[in-house]
Amino acid sequence: MFHVLVADSISSVGLAPILESEDITVVQKKVDEVEDLTVFDAILVRSATKVTEDLIKQMPNLKIIGRAGVGVDNIDVEAATRHGVVVINAPNGNTVSTAEHTFAMMMALLRHIPQANASVKSGEWKRSQYLGTELYNKQLGIIGLGRIGSEIAKRAKAFGMNVLVFDPFLTKERAKKIGVNSCTLDELLQEADIITVHTPLTKETKGLLGRDNLAKTKQGVYLLNCARGGIIDEEALVEYLENGHVKGVALDVFEVEPPKNNKLLTYDQVIVTPHLGASTKEAQLSVASQVAEEVLKFLNGKPVSSSINLPTLTKEVYEKIQPFYKMAKKIGKLASQCMKEPVSDIEIVYEGSVSELETSFITKSFLSGFLSERIASTVNEVNAGIIAGERGINYSEKIATNRSGYENCISILVDGESSSFRVKATYIPHYGERIIEINGYDIDFYPTGELLYIQHIDKPGVIGRVGNKLGEHQINIATMQVGRKEAGGEAIMMLSLDKPLEQALIDDLLTMDDIVFVRNIHL
Numbered sequence: 001m002f003h004v005l006v007a008d009s010i011s012s013v014g015l016a017p018i019l020e021s022e023d024i025t026v027v028q029k030k031v032d033e034v035e036d037l038t039v040f041d042a043i044l045v046r047s048a049t050k051v052t053e054d055l056i057k058q059m060p061n062l063k064i065i066g067r068a069g070v071g072v073d074n075i076d077v078e079a080a081t082r083h084g085v086v087v088i089n090a091p092n093g094n095t096v097s098t099a100e101h102t103f104a105m106m107m108a109l110l111r112h113i114p115q116a117n118a119s120v121k122s123g124e125w126k127r128s129q130y131l132g133t134e135l136y137n138k139q140l141g142i143i144g145l146g147r148i149g150s151e152i153a154k155r156a157k158a159f160g161m162n163v164l165v166f167d168p169f170l171t172k173e174r175a176k177k178i179g180v181n182s183c184t185l186d187e188l189l190q191e192a193d194i195i196t197v198h199t200p201l202t203k204e205t206k207g208l209l210g211r212d213n214l215a216k217t218k219q220g221v222y223l224l225n226c227a228r229g230g231i232i233d234e235e236a237l238v239e240y241l242e243n244g245h246v247k248g249v250a251l252d253v254f255e256v257e258p259p260k261n262n263k264l265l266t267y268d269q270v271i272v273t274p275h276l277g278a279s280t281k282e283a284q285l286s287v288a289s290q291v292a293e294e295v296l297k298f299l300n301g302k303p304v305s306s307s308i309n310l311p312t313l314t315k316e317v318y319e320k321i322q323p324f325y326k327m328a329k330k331i332g333k334l335a336s337q338c339m340k341e342p343v344s345d346i347e348i349v350y351e352g353s354v355s356e357l358e359t360s361f362i363t364k365s366f367l368s369g370f371l372s373e374r375i376a377s378t379v380n381e382v383n384a385g386i387i388a389g390e391r392g393i394n395y396s397e398k399i400a401t402n403r404s405g406y407e408n409c410i411s412i413l414v415d416g417e418s419s420s421f422r423v424k425a426t427y428i429p430h431y432g433e434r435i436i437e438i439n440g441y442d443i444d445f446y447p448t449g450e451l452l453y454i455q456h457i458d459k460p461g462v463i464g465r466v467g468n469k470l471g472e473h474q475i476n477i478a479t480m481q482v483g484r485k486e487a488g489g490e491a492i493m494m495l496s497l498d499k500p501l502e503q504a505l506i507d508d509l510l511t512m513d514d515i516v517f518v519r520n521i522h523l
């Protein structure tokens with residue numbers, strides 16, 4: 001049974017796929033109302049619940065965090081990654097709602113609708129006090145032309161506004177397609193009559209509209225923030241409202257939510273909403289069903305398409321990659337067990353058709369197999385790269401320049417303190433995974449179950465003596481592969497067994513003449 005904690009208010013209609021699943025139990029409670037957090041495999045949140053490292057530690061079974069919305073700044077994604085927990089969001093379910101809310105705020109701001117509404121309801125009729133400003137022909141500056149920014153741009157154009165955009169990741173082609181003028185931040189600040197921010201809150205965007213940049217804006221500028229509190233520095237904003245430089249502000253988001261003793265709330269020219277951008281029936285249904293679908297995919301081992309910390313794969317790519325991904329994990333386990341010593345470098349070379357796939361995903365799968373044999377904590381594709389780094393293991397991947405003749409091939413070189421281990425494998429459709437070379441010896445075996453890896457001298461009788469010894473201990477050999485470089489030199493055996501050897505028997509084998517190295521491998 002897969003246990004899901006829904007910690008914030010998320011549409012039950014949207015969550016129906018998981019609420020109705022027989023494989024899933026769902027608890028809808030706030031985190032501090034839950035007695036035992038340890039049982040949950042998944043936690044679903046909006047923006048109220050803060051998924052901190054501390055909370056993640058209290059949930060040792062946690063595998064996936066779902067954010068029913070866009071911004072993941074309430075989730076410690078780095079900590080989740082370290083703990084091997086996948087983080088997903090619902091990136092486009094609330095785009096239109098937030099763009100519409102921003103537009104509603106813009107119109108309300110320039111036509112003083114909230115103030116006029118309150119005035120009329122209090123018995124006043126002050127028509128001249130609420131002289132507004134048209135949107136038509138105004139310069140709208142959009143900072144951040146992602147999903148929401150683009151929807152704002154479309155609507156602004158329909159209103160006859162000129163749209164200026166600053167987004168360092170915006171290509172000329174995309175700007176042209178959307179019909180906006182891409183410019184520098186300084187140009188936008190100097191020319192825009194109205195500025196609206198639609199970026200995530202990051203180190204770069206925190207305080208983006210602070211004292212220095214506000215000083216570059218037009219006298220009488222209007223500002224909007226329906227993205228994240230803190231992109232406009234609230235302290236600086238107070239100063240620019242006080243000195244009359246900023247004419248009006250619309251805020252849906254705040255540095256601290258709900259805002260406490262926030263001076264901005266005392267200005268008549270500041271209009272506010274309580275983080276309502278995504279609060280429509282449509283958006284809530286859409287984000288809830290997006291996360292529910294993703295959780296179901298995750299539970300069924302299918303690729304999740306909106307992961308923040310895992311490579312995102314389409315279904316088609318995932319299907320192509322899956323055999324290599326599984327094979328890489330086994331090779332990782334094999335290499336780790338053959339080489340029980342600290343390693344410093346791992347190089348993975350992809351050859352043939354596999355090199356055209358998303359190899360970073362395959363590399364992470366190898367690393368997770370390799371590391372899982374060495375460390376006690378959870379290691380998976382999400383955190384394998386970080387854990388390798390923490391353990392001083394450098395890993396790199398390359399595409400082979402020379403072809404070895406196989407349709408696809410993955411070659412791995414692991415460098416350890418006193419030795420190195422080299423392994424090559426290929427995947428043959430309808431036949432399966434094959435290990436085709438170990439440490440330069442040609443071999444051909446299916447990596448599964450209990451294996452015995454032996455390095456020996458290629459002499460008559462060695463194989464027979466090993467067989468007899470195993471027979472004496474009632475150990476059945478299912479398959480056996482032998483590889484050598486030259487007659488009479490060193491050689492290797494890979495035996496597939498029905499059960500593993502006791503350590504005493506391994507020690508016994510090692511006392512035999514011409515046996516150099518013996519290792520049990522469990523895949």
Ligand SMILES: NC(=O)C1=CN([C@@H]2O[C@H](COP(=O)(O)OP(=O)(O)OC[C@H]3O[C@@H](n4cnc5c(N)ncnc54)[C@H](O)[C@@H]3O)[C@@H](O)[C@H]2O)C=CC1
Binds near residue numbers: 201
């Ligand atoms: N008020 C609300 O209820 C809601 C707020 N949001 C917030 O709106 C914001 C935008 O969301 P989306 O459009 O979906 O995100 P998005 O990821 O599609 O777009 C963000 C854009 O910001 C740009 N950007 C990043 N750093 C930048 C920088 N330093 N300067 C200028 N541009 C930069 C990116 O290139 C990207 O085009 C997010 O902060 C999100 O959390 C989203 C939904 C609802």
Ligand SMILES: O=C(O)CCC(=O)C(=O)O
Binds near residue numbers: 071278
């Ligand atoms: O859950 C909400 O209503 C907040 C939405 C939001 O801010 C987001 O999706 O980034």
